[in-house]
Amino acid sequence: MRGLVAKISPKITPMAKHLLKSGVIVSAMTLISRVLGLVREVVLANLLGAGMGADLFFVAQKIPNFLRRLFAEGAFAQAFVPVFVEYQLKRSQEEVLQLLNKVAGTLGLIVLGLTVLVLIAAPWVTTVYAPGFRDDPVKFELAVYMLRITFPYLLFISLTALAGSVLNTRNRFAVPAITPVFLNVCLIIAGVWVAPELDRQAVAMAWAVLIAGVVQLAFNLPFLWREGLLPRPVWGWKDEGVQRILKLMLPAMFGVSITQISLMLDVIFLSFLEEGSVSWLYYADRLLEFPLGLFGIAIATVILPSLSRQHSSEDAASFQSTIDWALRFLTLIGLPAMIGLGMLADGLALTLFQHGATTVQDAANIADALIFYSLGLMSFMSIKVLATGFFGRQDTKTPVKFALIAVAFNMVANAILIWPLQYLGLALATTLSSTLNATLLFRMLYKRGIYRPQAGWGSWLLKVGTACSAMAVVIYLVHPGNEAWAIADHWQRILFTGQTVAAGGASYFAMLWLMGMRISQLRGYTPSP
Structure with a gap:
């Protein structure tokens, strides 16, 4: 077995070790955020349940949050980082600072203008995203009011995304990765101590979102100052570097965020379904976001600066090795996570969300949605890495073509599947469209010779599949059964979850070890001679 490992595992490089270390740091920080995120969802489920208040809050939060992921964290980061890295490698420090100042000023003013526009046009925006709410004047009016509270969050989080992108190019991954914790903390504080004392509890949670945006931006500023990269914003629309970033951003807005586009399209359909449908899919999506953010987004964040440097240095071999390492790592984590989420969906939904205003039936509906979402976990993760393979080369046009195909497919699948499966049809459509997108991205990377799987994938997949x-x-044998989970009290459910996850995880890694898998094989690969 060791001889086989030696044949399939090329030499470990310093860059690969750096990627693993950075990936661990980002995943650790993200883990803290995701754990608090689950606590936040438990608080929200207990406070708002799955009724009108929850639906209104989730829609009011989804609109700026969708634009955040699509625009600030998605398109902006993927367009800004490659150009900024190139400036750091090939331009003077003065030119680097000038670009940063102009990007900060241009981005800030554009998002400010968008924010003012949406505040004025809030009734029309709400109609577009949740047309079904217009049937209830009280519900619609409250949704508009809450959107006007939450939408300015986009301005603060966009500037926070700029700060995080700059820090990532300096290999300072921990601060941007821990920043989302403050959103969770603000919502938890509001949900536990503030909202219960008010008549409109959902409105209090909307204010917490806005406050969190201010806190997140303020947290990043001292670290930029320490790096000597605290921007002094100026308008720079005509600047060559700003124009390059803007041109890359437009297609990147679709290429990197196909999942978010699909989820937002779901809201339009969901607004016509029975009350609670928005909430059931929201809670299921939050559970899916745990492994997706912990590994998929974290790894894509770490490899983007490296891919950008390798492309600027014309190091095609290292570029391929970086993508290969990322895909192996995602396979190692993503496949067991997909199986675990599917098998434990009912138990997780009951343990985390069946409290207070959330009923057992609500938990069952959340679990059903999670099963459909979990089928696409590997696709969701792979999109992050495969799209980054194009963005690192400053190619944002190719991913957008595939994203548009996937979005069109998703809309058709929504229209077809919503009738027989209701809200579950939307979850399945999102999974299918993301799988299509990942397949198209991989095929084009392979066709152009940008990425070719390196030696050892057969053995790697055999080991991971067996584990x-x-x-x-083991999960099947240890699982107490959904009925036992449903009648158990809160602490028994936590015990069931802990022992099942621990047993499943231990058996997985033990089998990998028995088959010869070692930590050194996760540190990356150089091309085979």
């Missing part, structure tokens, strides 16, 4: 099978058997 996943062992884990599934």
Whole structure:
């Protein structure tokens, strides 16, 4: 077995070790955020349940949050980082600072203008995203009011995304990765101590979102100052570097955020379904976001600066190795996570969300949605890495073509599947469209010779697949059964979750070890001679 490992595992590089270390740092910080995020969802489920208040808050939060992921964290980061890295490698420090100042000023003013526009046009924006709410004047009026509270969050989080992108190019990954914690903390504080004392609890949570945006931006500023990169914003629309970033951003807005586009399209359909449908899919999506953010987004964040440097240095071999390392890592984590989420969906939904205003039936509906979402977990993760392979080369046009195809497919699938499956049809459509997008991205990377799977993938998949099978058997044997989970009290549910996850995880990694998998194999690869 060791001889086989030696044949399939090329030499470990310093860059690969750096990627693993950075990936661990980002994943650790993200883990803290995701754990608090789950606490936040438990608080929201207990406070708002799955009724009108919850639906209104989630829609009011989804609109700026969708634009945040699509525009600030998605398109902006993918367009800004490659150009900024190139400036750091090939331009003077003065030119680097000038670009940063002009990007900060241009981005800030554009988003400020968008924010003012949406505040004025809030009734029309709400109609577009949740047309079904217009049937209830009280519900619609409250949705408009809450959108006007939450939308300015986009301005603060866009500037926070700029700060995080700058820090990432300096290999300072921990601060941007821990920043989302403050959103969770603000919502938890509001949900536990503020909202219960008010008549309009959902409105209090909307204010917490806005406050969180201010706190997140303020947290990043001292670290930029320490790096000597605290911007002094100036308008720079005509600047060559700003124009390059803007041109890259437009297609990147679709290429990197296909999942978010699909989820927002779901809201339009969901507004016509029974009350609670928005909330059921929201809670299921939050559970899916745990492994997706912990590994998929974290790895894509770490490899983007490296891919940008390798492309600028014309190091095609290292470029391929970086993508290969990322895909192996995602396979190692994503496949067991997909199986685990599917098998434990009911238990997780009951343990985390069936409290207060959330009923057992609500938890069952959340679990059903999670099963459909979990089928696409590997696709969701792979999109992050495969799209980054194009963005690192400053190619944002190719991913957008595939994203548009996937979005069109998603809309058609929504229209077809919503009738027989209701809200579950939307979850399945999102999974199918993301799988299509990932397939198209991989195929084009391969066709152009940008990425070719390196030696050892067959053995790697055999080991991971065998370990996943062992884990599934152990979970099946240890699982107490959904009925036992439903009648158990809160602490018993936590015990069931802990022992099942621990047993499944231990069996997975034990089987990997028995088959010869070692931590050194996760540190990356150089091309085979």
